[in-house]
Each structure stands twice: as structure tokens, then as C-alpha cells.
Amino acid sequence: MGQKHQQSTDSTSDSKKKRRVAIAPIVGSKDEAEAGTGYQIDPLDLNHFFDDDGKIYGYQSLKITIWVSSVSFHVYTDITFESSSDRGKGITDLKAALQDMFAENIVEKKDDFFQTFTIEKHYISSVISKGEVLLQNTTDGNGHSHADTTDTQVIRFVMGDMTAGLLYSRLVPLVLLLVDGSNPIDVTDSCWEMYVIVQKIADPEGDQSRLLGFAAAYRFYHYPDTLRLRLSQVLVLPPYQQKGYGRRLLEILNNAAMSESVYDLTVEEPVDSLQRIQYYIDVPRLLTCSAVQSAVDTAATHLKEANLSKRTESSQLLPPLTAVNEVRKSLKINKKQFLKCWEILLYIALNPVDKYMENYRIYITDQVKASVIGKDTGTKGKQVIDTPNDFGEDAFVMYKPQDCEDGHVDVDVLDEDQKKQQEQQLLQIVDERVKEIQLVAQKVSTTQA
Structure with a gap:
């Protein structure tokens, strides 16, 4: 779980590989969108979004550009290609596939996408006003600050609330594109919580807030009367990475676990970069x-x-x-x-x-x-294997192979x-x-x- 590794563009890649990627600029203003600038993520693998075999058919020199607004998280897609033809496998319906990916977030017309930067400039500020502000010491206890926390806040939302669900639904495309092995969480399940880190922006027309990243955690029942908190997804938007915001999210989760007397805090399959941040927090x-x-x-x-x-x-x-x-x-x-x-x-x-x-x-x-x-399990002729489960518990199964005779296992x-x-x-x-x-x-x- 964590940020997907970015692949380098290789000019020697075959045409099939080139058709399977998309450029994704993340833009924070109308000016950036109109100028075609922004923070560019290049390339993204879209294989698993297209039918069962993960392939795009019928296009020559296909290029898909996915524009993502960091203000409202609306999406505009620009599809270009030299030609299209049916060579026996049909022509992939790209618009339908992209519509399935981005759902209500997608905006069909470029001008309408530009307008979202004005119409929805206060969207994040409005949403976070309905969440719970979580407080945190801005240093690690030794006077060392890990992020510029003077203008940032972490807000907690409990799922099951419509406001929280709608916000997460806008973030789902980024989750699917940028977080390894991710699936959308159930926004109707109140055991899910979302922790959002935001930055305040000075604006003459009223307060604005920029969403920098978020984490999703689940509260599992732990026998007999406690809960375990499991971090399932964490994402800092690419333009704001390497600035300490991911670390602050994890520190807030630690604080919540300690202050609310959960049994423990676990992380679901962390990638190396996330595991390293955990070390920086936990070892001290x-x-x-x-x-x-x-x-x-x-x-x-x-x-x-x-x-x-x-x-x-x-x-x-x-x-x-x-x-x-x-x-x-x-x-x-x-x-x-x-x-x-x-x-x-x-x-x-x-x-x-x-x-x-x-x-x-x-x-x-x-x-x-x-x-x-x-x-060595110490049990002759038997083997022990770890088994995952949905309750955050360590579990195992011990079994004896059917072809085991007199306690002997052939290796x-x-x-x-x-x-x-x-x-x-x-x-x-x-x-x-x-x-x-x-x-x-x-x-x-x-x-x-």
C-alpha cells in the first residue's frame, strides 16, 4: 500500500506498451490548466481499467492525457490518435472506460473543466468545516519539526456521513491511479475513517483550503472489548510529496491510537517508502x-x-x-x-x-x-503456514500432507x-x-x- 512507482519513458518501448499509458498533469489553477502546465505524472499504467485482458485495440499512436484538478478533483481527459481501425478485435470504447474510471468526476468539455476552478474554489474549505480537527504537537519531542505545520490541519471524517462519502468519491480516481493494490473503501461503513491533511490559502474572496493528502483507516473489533486501527490507504498528492505531510498523517494516526485506547495500530502491506517513514516515527x-x-x-x-x-x-x-x-x-x-x-x-x-x-x-x-x-516448527511431518484474515489478527494453519508416511516429508x-x-x-x-x-x-x- 502506498504511492505507485513511476515508470520512466522508454523510446524503445513497443507500440503496445505505449498505448497502455497516460500522462496525468495535476493542475491547481485555471491558468495552469489553460497553459497546459501543472505537475506532470508520466506515465501511468491503465491496463487493468480496460476490459478483462487490459488491452486497448484499434488505435494508432494513441495518447491519453488525464487532467486532474487539485482544487475540486474534477477530471478532463484528452484523447488523441492518428487513426483507428477494426483489425478483428474491435475498437476499444475509450470514453466509456474512462467514464467508468472517473464517474461523476469527469467533465466532458474543456471549458467546463476550466470553470470548475472558479465555481468550486471553496469546495475543500466547505467540506472540512464539517469534520473533526485533530491536534498534534508540531515537533518530534526534540525540537525537530518535520513539516511546515503553521498553516496545515488534519481533519478526521467518519464514513457513513454524506459529506465524507462525497469527498472520498472525488478522491477515488487518484487512489486507483496512484496507490498500489488499492480498492475503494465502503463509504457507508462507519468503521472507516478518513484523515485529510489540508493547507490554508489566503484569498481576498474568503478562506480557501488545499487538500495535500489523506489516509483511510479501519477500526476492527478485537476480543473482548477493544478495537484495532488499521491504516489501509495513504496518499500525499504528487506536487506536495517530500515535504513531511505523509509523516504528519502517520503521527496523527499514532496520536489517535494512543489517546483513544485502541489495541494497536497496523498498516496494510506498506510499500518501502511508507515503511521507512514508519521507522523514522517509531524508532525514536x-x-x-x-x-x-x-x-x-x-x-x-x-x-x-x-x-x-x-x-x-x-x-x-x-x-x-x-x-x-x-x-x-x-x-x-x-x-x-x-x-x-x-x-x-x-x-x-x-x-x-x-x-x-x-x-x-x-x-x-x-x-x-x-x-x-x-x-522449524518442531512438529515432525507437519507444516505451518501463515493465513491472512479480515480481523487484523495473526493466524496460522497446521497441516500434515496426505503423502506423509511415518512422519516423513519428502523435500x-x-x-x-x-x-x-x-x-x-x-x-x-x-x-x-x-x-x-x-x-x-x-x-x-x-x-x-
């Missing part, structure tokens, strides 16, 4: 937790004194259950996220000194093996080349993980200084 918070600091010191001491290269079994060095529970209760950080942060905390605790890094790398290798290859034997390939892949994953840890640790250490 964990460093202030005495139970965590004590556990980290104990594990770090073991890494400094032991010789893991001569060990006979994998190194665990995981935090005690008491620390895991304390983190969940006080900071609302779930176990999975805590264990990811734990590796970074250990690295910081080692300072890092070169003579300790061999042990540390062995430890990370063991963790990668456990997550990628799997752990394919790898030849030498396969073993080498597997080892190389493992080393690559470990290298990437250690580099990520070093990057986060350096960033956190700098901001904590």
Missing part, C-alpha cells in the same frame, strides 16, 4: 521506552561478547514478551512492526563498532532466513548450483536489509542529536 518513540531500552542493552551486550560464527544454532536475541506487550499498550506499535524496529535499535546500540558488525550481520542473516525460508534436494543461487539470493537480501537499517539508524541518530 521506542528509544524513550525504558522496557525496550533495557531489553536492547541486554541483547546488545550479548552481541558484543558472543562469537556467533561458532554457534551451533540460530541466534534469536528477540525482545522479551514483556517488552512486546509494553510497547503495544503504551505506544500502540504492533508486534510485527516492533520486531522490524528491534533490528534498528540493536544496530544503534552497537554504535556501530566494526568488531561487533560480524555478529550483527549473522543475527540479521538468521532473521532473514527465518522470514524467507521459514522456521526436493537442491543441487550445487541451486544451493549457490539460493545463498547468493540470501546474501543479497541481507545486504539490502543491512543498508536499509544503516540508512534509518543514521537518520534517526541525526535527528536525535
Whole structure:
């Protein structure tokens, strides 16, 4: 879940690939729209929007330009091509497909699209006046501000309300185009919440607000009497990215989770960039937790004194259950996220000194093996697999293969080349993980200084 990776334009791409992308300028004013300028996202993959096979048929040198207003989120589409002809597979009805994508947001005439910048200039201001303003400290506790928060607000809406539903419906096209693996949320379900970050704009004709981004979260029931808050979608509009607004949205969600006594806060399949922001927020918070600091010191001491290269079994060095529970209760950080942060905390605790890094790398290798290859379940002839569910809970299924005799499971034997390939892949994953840890640790250490 998160911002889709932008693809670079390749002049050598075949014509089929070129037909499957669209240019999408995001414009914030009538002048930008008329001048054909704006923040351009190029290209976008539209495969899955066109019928079942995701292909466009019947056009030569097709180009689709999708203009999106950052004022009202109306859309205007400009379709150009050299020629069209039926070559046995028909001619794709582009207007119908785009209408399905953008629904009521689409404006057919360019002049009407230009007028929306005047007619709906106060739309966002009007909508946010009906939501709940959430307060937040503008610094991380050490005097470091992560965004220009003097003119921004975060507003919460509970779905089921018509105003909130209509606002989200205007954002759906951007969600589908820019957020990986996304589907529209159910705007009639009051368990859904939308957190909108907006910026105030001075205007002689009255206050205006610009929507910078939003997050959608769901409240799941947790037995026996609590709720879990799961972040499902988060998007900062491309023109406003890399300015700290995404981080502020996550910090607001953390504040809401802590102040409203939810069980914990989880994130649904975060992309790497979103996961990194989580680290920047959660690692400093964990460093202030005495139970965590004590556990980290104990594990770090073991890494400094032991010789893991001569060990006979994998190194665990995981935090005690008491620390895991304390983190969940006080900071609302779930176990999975805590264990990811734990590796970074250990690295910081080692300072890092070169003579300790061999042990540390062995430890990370063991963790990668456990997550990628799997752990010994200790149940002969049985296998354990993780199973996702709709309630935010960790779940598993244990089963015994039908062809298992006398507790024996046949496993394919790898030849030498396969073993080498597997080892190389493992080393690559470990290298990437250690580099990520070093990057986060350096960033956190700098901001904590």
C-alpha cells in the first residue's frame, strides 16, 4: 500500500506498451490548466481499467492525457490518435472506460473543466468545516519539526456521513491511479475513517483550503472489548510529496491510537517508502521506552561478547514478551512492526563498532532466513503456514500432507548450483536489509542529536 512507482519513458518501448499509458498533469489553477502546465505524472499504467485482458485495440499512436484538478478533483481527459481501425478485435470504447474510471468526476468539455476552478474554489474549505480537527504537537519531542505545520490541519471524517462519502468519491480516481493494490473503501461503513491533511490559502474572496493528502483507516473489533486501527490507504498528492505531510498523517494516526485506547495500530502491506517513514516515527518513540531500552542493552551486550560464527544454532536475541506487550499498550506499535524496529535499535546500540558488525550481520542473516525460508516448527511431518484474515489478527494453519508416511516429508534436494543461487539470493537480501537499517539508524541518530 502506498504511492505507485513511476515508470520512466522508454523510446524503445513497443507500440503496445505505449498505448497502455497516460500522462496525468495535476493542475491547481485555471491558468495552469489553460497553459497546459501543472505537475506532470508520466506515465501511468491503465491496463487493468480496460476490459478483462487490459488491452486497448484499434488505435494508432494513441495518447491519453488525464487532467486532474487539485482544487475540486474534477477530471478532463484528452484523447488523441492518428487513426483507428477494426483489425478483428474491435475498437476499444475509450470514453466509456474512462467514464467508468472517473464517474461523476469527469467533465466532458474543456471549458467546463476550466470553470470548475472558479465555481468550486471553496469546495475543500466547505467540506472540512464539517469534520473533526485533530491536534498534534508540531515537533518530534526534540525540537525537530518535520513539516511546515503553521498553516496545515488534519481533519478526521467518519464514513457513513454524506459529506465524507462525497469527498472520498472525488478522491477515488487518484487512489486507483496512484496507490498500489488499492480498492475503494465502503463509504457507508462507519468503521472507516478518513484523515485529510489540508493547507490554508489566503484569498481576498474568503478562506480557501488545499487538500495535500489523506489516509483511510479501519477500526476492527478485537476480543473482548477493544478495537484495532488499521491504516489501509495513504496518499500525499504528487506536487506536495517530500515535504513531511505523509509523516504528519502517520503521527496523527499514532496520536489517535494512543489517546483513544485502541489495541494497536497496523498498516496494510506498506510499500518501502511508507515503511521507512514508519521507522523514522517509531524508532525514536521506542528509544524513550525504558522496557525496550533495557531489553536492547541486554541483547546488545550479548552481541558484543558472543562469537556467533561458532554457534551451533540460530541466534534469536528477540525482545522479551514483556517488552512486546509494553510497547503495544503504551505506544500502540504492533508486534510485527516492533520486531522490524528491534533490528534498528540493536544496530544503534552497537554504535556501530566494526568488531561487533560480524555478529550483527549473522543475527540479521538468521532473521532473514527465518522470514524467507521459514522456521522449524518442531512438529515432525507437519507444516505451518501463515493465513491472512479480515480481523487484523495473526493466524496460522497446521497441516500434515496426505503423502506423509511415518512422519516423513519428502523435500526436493537442491543441487550445487541451486544451493549457490539460493545463498547468493540470501546474501543479497541481507545486504539490502543491512543498508536499509544503516540508512534509518543514521537518520534517526541525526535527528536525535
